[in-house]
Amino acid sequence: MEDTHPTAFAGVTPDPAWAFDQYQRLRDQLPRADRKPGTTQALLSLEPLQDRFDAFVFDAFGVLNTGMAVIPGAVARLARLQAAGKPVLVLSNAATASQAALTDKYRAMGFDLTENQIISSRWLLEDSLGREPRDGLWGVIAPAASDSQTLPGIRQHPVRPGITDDELDACDGFIFLSSEDWNEVLQEKLTASLERHPRPLEVANPDLVAPRGDCLTLEPGFFAHKLREDTGISPRFFGKPYGPAFQAALERLKGIPAHRVLMVGDTLHTDILGARATGMASLLVSSHGSLAGMNLDSCIRQSGITPDFVTPSI
Incomplete structure (x- = not known):
């Protein structure tokens, strides 16, 4: 099926540097991260963090998949975490597919996920519409x-x-x-x-x-x-980086404190900023998403959004 999402608009063709600059320009519209920035530890993968956290929340695009292509090693990583008894959630800004359709999509990719393990911005919207009819x-x-x-x-x-x-x-x-x-x-x-x-x-x-x-x-x-x-x-x-998305994830994790939850994402201004604002730990994935090819140290310094950890891929 042909992808018809726009790759250009009014003379703009987005690339990682442009996207970063746009997020920076909109910074006053995004949540504030009140937690003081620390240092970022570079890792080869998520593996050393498996036993350091009680639960894991994953962004989808740029972490688990790019379009319909699964990122190598992502299915095995989630399977190992689940085999170790670690709660795993996907927190995605996907908004087109219903909860059932999105779950079927990720199961077809090989991820052993249930509807209750996926929180999409579509679900957040529908939950709001159900509680507050327009x-x-x-x-x-x-x-x-x-x-x-x-x-x-x-x-x-x-x-x-x-x-x-x-x-x-x-x-x-x-x-x-x-x-x-x-x-x-x-x-x-x-x-x-x-x-x-x-x-x-x-x-x-x-x-x-x-x-x-x-x-x-x-x-x-x-x-x-x-x-x-x-x-x-x-x-x-509705969705990341705004607080209700991260609070919905914490509610599904049955009382696990925010600092014991690791948010894994590819974008400083959505995944990492939202996690910091909510008190979660964060791991930035650098090789497959919106920061691919960028100078991460420069991006972190310019944005003031500091992930706890960074890795090329999970």
Whole structure:
């Protein structure tokens, strides 16, 4: 199946250096990490940390997989942790697939995971919709061939290529699930609609970029922040680096203290920042994700976001 996530927009083709600079530019929109920075220990893999922590939380893209390709050694690493009795969770900003579909995806890749071991930003959104039903008609930005039209608690209308200005203006709010097929025309039309009549925007994937094979794609967080800057609206984000995502992980770990949990991710401004703000320990994976090829020492110094550990791959 062809991947239709945008790899360029308005003359921008994202690469790791660009993505890092964008996250830095948006730093005032991200959580604060109150814990004082320490030093970062370099490791060859996660192996030396298996017995140092009581539970492990993994980002997906850039740590376990890139697109549909499994990162070598990732399945075996999770299997060894589980065989040792360590609780394992996946905390992902994936927002298109339902919980069941996402679980099936990772099981097909070889990961022995249940639905209860996966927390996606889609699940966080659906949990919120279930507890706080939204009034009115909501425009949902998601692929046509997906199960996105089953969101609980709302009436919804798809926002897809070909949508008219009148259809956009009739929506009482918007939910941004996926950037698949999103383009300059749709962004301009939505911007104009929100300028005519500001309304809520809820974003189930705060990521600016995602690693997919040999490129980075632009994700809903990038487009949502452009909408914020161009229209003055304040998007509501679900997922990392925001606190509710990490609190949901701690709730599933049945009382394990945050400092005994290791968050494993590939992005300083989402995985590592969110972990530090929540009190978790953190391991930055450098070879497969949004920081691949970057000078990590420089990135850590510039951002002030200090992982406890760093490794090329788990």
